[in-house]
Amino acid sequence: MMKKLLLFVMMLTALVSCQQSEIQSIKNEEAQVEKSDQVYEYIKSLGFKDDEIKDLGKDYLVDGDMLFDKSVVPDSSKVKNGRVQQYGVSNYVGYNVQPNITVRIDPSMNVYASEIAGAIAIWNSVTNCRVNFTLSTANDANITIYNSDLGSQICGASYTPINGLPSGQVYINNILIANNSFAQRQRTIAHELGHAIGFFHTNWMNTGESRTGTYGNQAYYDAKNILGTPVGTDANSLMNGGECGIGATALSSLDIVAVQFMYPENPPVAGTIPVFRYFSRTTTQDHYYTWIANDLGNGSNNDYIFEGVAFFAYPTQVTGTVPLYRYFHTKPGISLGDHFYTLNQSDVSSDPTYLFEGIAFYVYSQPLNNSVPVHRYWSSSYDDHFYTKNQNEVTGMAGNYSYEDVVFFAH
Numbered sequence: 128m129m130k131k132l133l134l135f136v137m138m139l140t141a142l143v144s145c146q147q148s149e150i151q152s153i154k155n156e157e158a159q160v161e162k163s164d165q166v167y168e169y170i171k172s173l174g175f176k177d178d179e180i181k182d183l184g185k186d187y188l189v190d191g192d193m194l195f196d197k198s199v200v201p202d203s204s205k206v207k208n209g210r211v212q213q214y215g216v217s218n219y220v221g222y223n224v225q226p227n228i229t230v231r232i233d234p235s236m237n238v239y240a241s242e243i244a245g246a247i248a249i250w251n252s253v254t255n256c257r258v259n260f261t262l263s264t265a266n267d268a269n270i271t272i273y274n275s276d277l278g279s280q281i282c283g284a285s286y287t288p289i290n291g292l293p294s295g296q297v298y299i300n301n302i303l304i305a306n307n308s309f310a311q312r313q314r315t316i317a318h319e320l321g322h323a324i325g326f327f328h329t330n331w332m333n334t335g336e337s338r339t340g341t342y343g344n345q346a347y348y349d350a351k352n353i354l355g356t357p358v359g360t361d362a363n364s365l366m367n368g369g370e371c372g373i374g375a376t377a378l379s380s381l382d383i384v385a386v387q388f389m390y391p392e393n394p395p396v397a398g399t400i401p402v403f404r405y406f407s408r409t410t411t412q413d414h415y416y417t418w419i420a421n422d423l424g425n426g427s428n429n430d431y432i433f434e435g436v437a438f439f440a441y442p443t444q445v446t447g448t449v450p451l452y453r454y455f456h457t458k459p460g461i462s463l464g465d466h467f468y469t470l471n472q473s474d475v476s477s478d479p480t481y482l483f484e485g486i487a488f489y490v491y492s493q494p495l496n497n498s499v500p501v502h503r504y505w506s507s508s509y510d511d512h513f514y515t516k517n518q519n520e521v522t523g524m525a526g527n528y529s530y531e532d533v534v535f536f537a538h
């Protein structure tokens with residue numbers, strides 16, 4: 128790896144005639160060498176061995192289809208150990224992008240344009256799902272699918288979403304899938320599109336993958352079971368990893384549950400949107416609620432972990448709704464912080480330890496339009512307010528939360 132890059136540096140400098148820019152080029156390339164080494168060490172810190180890390184030139188390819196950009200050094204403090212039985216990542220495609228995720232076919236993939244169309248149709252055919260892929264020739268399409276020689280084992284590769292956008296690149300190893308059936312080639316492409324919109328390998332526990340990490344595009348991931356799907360594996364899942372050429376060629380019933388849950392087309396009430404719940408498990412032990420996909424560190428956040436859809440509320444005010452205000456509460460000398468949501472600004476406006484952050488979303492102050500109560504709980508050990516419409520949830524939950532009140536009504 129070092130040798131190759133050094134050779135590249137020498138070739139580059141040989142081509143540059145201006146002395147000043149020659150020096151600059153050397154500096155840039157040296158920085159590149161250092162960074163790629165750091166990325167390599169980072170991958171190893173995730174538990175991968177040298178022979179599991181493939182050098183693709185610009186990226187490292189690890190564990191089937193995880194890509195790490197050599198020029199982007201992930202923050203190794205983000206790596207946490209431990210395995211749980213879950214499957215999804217932490218970041219998803221933003222609400223406004225979901226209905227029109229544009230996909231460009233790089234000319235290198237023209238040979239499999241029919242398979243790409245079929246793969247798109249697999250996802251688009253799911254009912255009650257807001258995700259919809261559209262083929263596009265625009266250079267700024269959300270996803271571009273490239274042919275890439277990923278070696279003799281790997282059929283495809285993708286990042287996961289960041290900044291509320293799907294992975295910008297999907298790589299397919301055309302040489303490797305050439306001998307597969309049409310349905311299997313289509314599956315490989317559909318599988319990578321699944322990663323691109325935020326799904327992890329369903330069978331990641333069996334394939335020995337790391338639960339958490341950071342992809343080459345800086346998207347942090349944390350394998351998370353998607354509500355409504357059982358903990359464990361699903362032999363029929365199109366999102367099973369390591370099954371190129373032999374895997375499921377259609378979405379399983381649980382794959383469909385997962386994508387419908389994450390990207391519902393028809394919310395319980397027209398005009399509402401899913402409000403995502405996050406929990407800061409490493410720093411503030413704080414619950415946070417937002418409908419904005421890139422609210423938290425643009426998807427590279429590794430502290431606030433996605434916990435699912437909390438409820439449905441309105442992104443803009445409609446008749447009968449009121450603003451729900453968000454505050455951030457810290458106490459001097461105490462590192463814990465707490466997001467606090469209220470309909471009444473007078474609750475805390477005179478307390479300088481509550482910092483006003485704005486309107487979170489719009490809700491009802493009474494049970495209008497079939498809305499249901501959202502209850503507030505308090506944990507003194509976590510210094511955290513927790514909001515849920517499901518009172519059974521706190522049973523057995525860490526933090527010893529006690530009941531406070533109904534704060535608002537949502538769906």
Ligand SMILES: [Zn+2]
Nearest residue numbers: 192318328368
């Ligand atoms: Zn995969």
